[in-house]
Amino acid sequence: MKTQADIQATRPAIQIEIKGASISSIAGFYREINRVFMAGEDWVLGDSLDALSDMLYGGYGVAAGGGAVVILWSDMAQSRAALGVEATRGWLLAKLNTPGKFDRVAIQAQLDVLERGDGPSYFAIIESIFAEHPRFQIVQA
Numbered sequence: 001m002k003t004q005a006d007i008q009a010t011r012p013a014i015q016i017e018i019k020g021a022s023i024s025s026i027a028g029f030y031r032e033i034n035r036v037f038m039a040g041e042d043w044v045l046g047d048s049l050d051a052l053s054d055m056l057y058g059g060y061g062v063a064a065g066g067g068a069v070v071i072l073w074s075d076m077a078q079s080r081a082a083l084g085v086e087a088t089r090g091w092l093l094a095k096l097n098t099p100g101k102f103d104r105v106a107i108q109a110q111l112d113v114l115e116r117g118d119g120p121s122y123f124a125i126i127e128s129i130f131a132e133h134p135r136f137q138i139v140q141a
Contacts, residue, residue: 013068017141020075024082026091026122037061049125056133063136071130072141083123088114091122 016036023029027047034044038061045051056063063069073079092111095102113119120128130136 013070013137014062015070015072016062018071018073018079020073020077020079023079026083026087029079029083029122029126037063049129052126053129053132056129056136066135069136071136071138073138074141076140080121080123083126084121085114088119088122088125 018032018036023032030045030047033052033055037055038044041061045055055061089111092107092114095107096104096111110119127138130138
């Protein structure tokens with residue numbers, strides 16, 4: 001009897017393309033993710049790293065079904081720059097300016113690390129989230 005892993009291993013990989021040139025901000029990243037992953041769904045992913053991870057766990061939209069997904073990411077350097085330190089700083093500052101919703105001490109600590117040049121950029125955080133989901137492979141196109 002085949003296991004779920006055996007069935008998934010025999011499915012051909014789905015290939016999708018992220019157009020990095022269309023990503024100029026964090027909101028632009030989520031627009032692109034929704035365009036690519038959520039085609040055919042009647043809802044869209046919110047601008048949230050937790051939501052991104054949940055989507056990858058759940059396999060919604062084009063990634064439904066559990067098979068391997070190869071993500072061809074064109075203009076990755078442009079995306080990396082757009083989601084770099086400045087975008088990350090703005091994201092963290094916006095959290096600090098939302099009283100009662102986030103742990104201000106933790107967010108300030110992340111901001112301090114970023115300002116010292118040691119903290120991950122938003123792009124690096126996205127890469128780490130994808131790395132936690134081995135059925136998704138990012139390939140620079």
